[in-house]
Amino acid sequence: MTAASSYERIYAVVRRIPKGRVATYGQIAELAGLPRQARQVGYALAALEDTRVPWHRVLNARGEISARSDPGPERLQRALLEREGVRFDGQDRVALARHLWQPRVRRR
DNA sequence: GGTCTGACTAGGT
DNA sequence: AACCTAGCCAGAC
Numbered sequence: 001m002t003a004a005s006s007y008e009r010i011y012a013v014v015r016r017i018p019k020g021r022v023a024t025y026g027q028i029a030e031l032a033g034l035p036r037q038a039r040q041v042g043y044a045l046a047a048l049e050d051t052r053v054p055w056h057r058v059l060n061a062r063g064e065i066s067a068r069s070d071p072g073p074e075r076l077q078r079a080l081l082e083r084e085g086v087r088f089d090g091q092d093r094v095a096l097a098r099h100l101w102q103p104r105v106r107r108r
Numbered sequence: 109g110g111t112c113t114g115a116c117t118a119g120g121t
Numbered sequence: 122a123a124c125c126t127a128g129c130c131a132g133a134c
Contacts, residue, residue, distance in 0.1 A: 001131095003131075024116090024117095025115070025116055025117085026116070026117065029116090036116095036117090036128095036129060036130070037116090037129085037130065037131075038115095038116040038117065038129085038130095039114060039115080039116050039117095039129080039130070039131080040116095040130075040131060040132090041115080041116080042114075042116070043114080043115075043131080043132080044115095045115060046115060055115090058115080059115095060115080060116065060117085061116075061117060061118085062117095065115085066115040066116080069113095069114070069115085073115085074115090077115095
């Protein structure tokens with residue numbers, strides 16, 4: 001599996017996240033057929049340039065916007081989510097029980 | 109080909 | 122619930 005094809009699989013899943021919902025890195029990895037590669041999801045999104053991929057809907061397992069080694073995008077990410085109606089609590093966390101995307105199982 | 113790095117996580121305290 | 126730690130694993134040197 002090349003890095004490029006892994007990234008494409010990841011983007012394909014992220015594109016399915018509906019507006020107003022969120023998913024976790026681990027969840028995306030699993031759905032992309034890349035179990036235990038949650039970190040790769042973050043790297044793939046960091047390398048992203050295609051604005052059609054809703055990268056901002058991906059949060060960590062605690063419902064937080066993950067801190068970047070190079071800070072900056074976090075504020076935009078939050079603004080984009082709030083614009084879609086996603087609410088944050090007083091600890092900058094999203095209630096996953098309420099906003100987590102729960103895709104219907106796919107068949108071939 | 110060993111080492112280091114990191115938009116991650118699950119589990120223990 | 123916050124904080125640590127160990128485990129994880131592909132990419133870049």
